[in-house]
Amino acid sequence: MNNSFDDVIVGAGIAGIVAGLVKAKQGRRVLLVDSAHVAGGLMKSMHTEEGYVFDYGTHLLSELAIEELDDLLFSEVRKGDWLQFDYLKSGHYIKGVLGEKSPVVDAGTMDLANYYKGLYELVETVSQRSSSYGNLIEQLNCTFGSTITNQLIAPAVEKLFYEPASNLAPDSHLLFGLARVQGFSAESVRILKQFEPLNEALAFRSHHEGKTGQTRFYPSTGGIGQWVNILLEKLSGFGAQVLLGTQIESLGVENGIVNELTLSNGEQVQCNSLTWTVPLFGLLRLLPIELAKPIEPLKFLDSYLVHLIVDRAPITDLHYYCNYDPAFSHFRTTLYSNMQSKGDELGYRATVEVFRPNDSDSSKPTGDSILKELIDCGVFPSNSKVVYEKAELLKNSFPIPTINFRKMQSDQLYIAKKYIKNIELFGKARGDIFFMNDVIVDVYENATR
Ligand SMILES: Cc1cc2nc3c(=O)[nH]c(=O)nc-3n(C[C@H](O)[C@H](O)[C@H](O)COP(=O)(O)OP(=O)(O)OC[C@H]3O[C@@H](n4cnc5c(N)ncnc54)[C@H](O)[C@@H]3O)c2cc1C
Numbered sequence: 001m002n003n004s005f006d007d008v009i010v011g012a013g014i015a016g017i018v019a020g021l022v023k024a025k026q027g028r029r030v031l032l033v034d035s036a037h038v039a040g041g042l043m044k045s046m047h048t049e050e051g052y053v054f055d056y057g058t059h060l061l062s063e064l065a066i067e068e069l070d071d072l073l074f075s076e077v078r079k080g081d082w083l084q085f086d087y088l089k090s091g092h093y094i095k096g097v098l099g100e101k102s103p104v105v106d107a108g109t110m111d112l113a114n115y116y117k118g119l120y121e122l123v124e125t126v127s128q129r130s131s132s133y134g135n136l137i138e139q140l141n142c143t144f145g146s147t148i149t150n151q152l153i154a155p156a157v158e159k160l161f162y163e164p165a166s167n168l169a170p171d172s173h174l175l176f177g178l179a180r181v182q183g184f185s186a187e188s189v190r191i192l193k194q195f196e197p198l199n200e201a202l203a204f205r206s207h208h209e210g211k212t213g214q215t216r217f218y219p220s221t222g223g224i225g226q227w228v229n230i231l232l233e234k235l236s237g238f239g240a241q242v243l244l245g246t247q248i249e250s251l252g253v254e255n256g257i258v259n260e261l262t263l264s265n266g267e268q269v270q271c272n273s274l275t276w277t278v279p280l281f282g283l284l285r286l287l288p289i290e291l292a293k294p295i296e297p298l299k300f301l302d303s304y305l306v307h308l309i310v311d312r313a314p315i316t317d318l319h320y321y322c323n324y325d326p327a328f329s330h331f332r333t334t335l336y337s338n339m340q341s342k343g344d345e346l347g348y349r350a351t352v353e354v355f356r357p358n359d360s361d362s363s364k365p366t367g368d369s370i371l372k373e374l375i376d377c378g379v380f381p382s383n384s385k386v387v388y389e390k391a392e393l394l395k396n397s398f399p400i401p402t403i404n405f406r407k408m409q410s411d412q413l414y415i416a417k418k419y420i421k422n423i424e425l426f427g428k429a430r431g432d433i434f435f436m437n438d439v440i441v442d443v444y445e446n447a448t449r
Pocket of ligand 1: 282
């Protein structure tokens with residue numbers, strides 16, 4: 001292996017791969033290092049011995065409305081055997097109702113008295129909006145009013161994070177798509193949304209409205225992991241090297257500049273710049289500094305991905321929905337047969353996400369218990385059976401953005417940047433940007449400079 005690089009990038013998830021592509025395309029000598037034996041991070045697919053495929057994190061790709069970046073990431077996908085969608089059939093489940101027209105929670109699932117009271121308060125609270133809030137519950141009350149907050153949003157947030165909303169930092173609800181609610185008629189919403197404070201709290205009544213114009217992609221057969229193979233091939237075409245099953249053992253730092261890294265395979269490499277896309281805790285432990293307070297790892301939720309094959313077809317045509325109802329343990333269900341318009345020989349594949357608090361000892365969810373929930377939610381018919389199941393535990397999946405988490409995160413970012421001048425932090429290293437497209441755009445905008 002060549003031992004001298006312009007950029008060493010730690011982590012070959014989507015953040016590291018895109019950083020590598022952007023840098024290597026500029027002619028820079030790039031090395032990507034990942035501790036796992038397969039690249040892609042959460043952008044991967046799991047293949048069963050029988051040949052069935054299930055995805056991990058993000059399922060659908062979405063154009064980013066930046067021409068150069070879309071060409072870099074999607075030119076092969078656009079030409080290949082991929083399905084293209086101009087909108088997603090996404091729904092939600094709350095208060096015992098599967099909403100199939102929009103992913104946004106529907107205030108109409110409350111009883112009529114609370115519905116009218118809730119919408120009145122939502123309009124009335126416009127005068128209480130502020131540019132900053134002390135915690136999430138304060139923000140929710142000032143955005144939606146107390147009825148919608150207490151009946152819909154706070155119970156959903158608390159189910160998902162296992163934390164009281166008063167412990168969570170403002171904007172935590174955005175991580176689970178709880179920015180807005182549905183209410184009023186479709187016509188009234190169009191008029192009300194012209195007033196910015198109401199636009200921020202109210203959603204259109206259907207997933208057909210408010211389309212972004214960006215195309216979404218999913219392979220017509222197989223899983224989303226194919227995209228990583230396309231990107232890795234491109235990366236290698238630009239001359240970048242990828243080293244899997246490897247970690248950074250130590251850093252050589254001179255006057256705040258990292259210029260040498262020792263890898264876990266014993267090799268030493270020289271670099272002009274370090275890009276860190278994995279949790280900062282691992283980097284800070286390598287710094288040759290004494291800190292007043294020891295650094296603690298940030299807390300993330302653990303997630304079970306329950307991959308199922310069910311013998312009957314789903315009775316909804318949704319591509320996916322999110323379950324905000326505290327009566328159910330699962331969050332998102334993705335229905336592959338609805339995306340690919342066909343089942344498999346054995347049945348109909350689904351991946352169901354179930355969260356657990358960090359390092360909890362709660363038991364693994366079983367396929368039967370999860371299918372029962374899906375039947376109760378009106379997703380599969382009542383006589384369905386599980387014909388295949390596999391539950392995988394993803395450690396450290398979603399951040400638990402308590403007020404303390406945000407403080408520790410900003411302290412860790414401060415220390416990393418104070419002691420290393422030639423470092424760039426993306427993806428998991430930042431902790432404040434979560435969704436894949438936001439991660440990609442952040443990398444593109446900063447790594448191209
Ligand atoms: C269950 C789940 C569902 C999600 N669904 C969506 C979705 O629908 N839409 C969306 O936009 N986003 C979704 N996300 C978020 C999305 O997965 C992230 O935006 C994306 O994975 C971020 O990419 P990354 O490269 O920062 O991190 P990761 O994908 O986590 O990749 C990090 C990589 O770093 C490697 N690594 C870790 N530690 C080290 C180390 N010390 N040394 C070397 N390598 C290391 C890992 O092996 C991994 O390959 C979801 C996340 C989860 C957990």
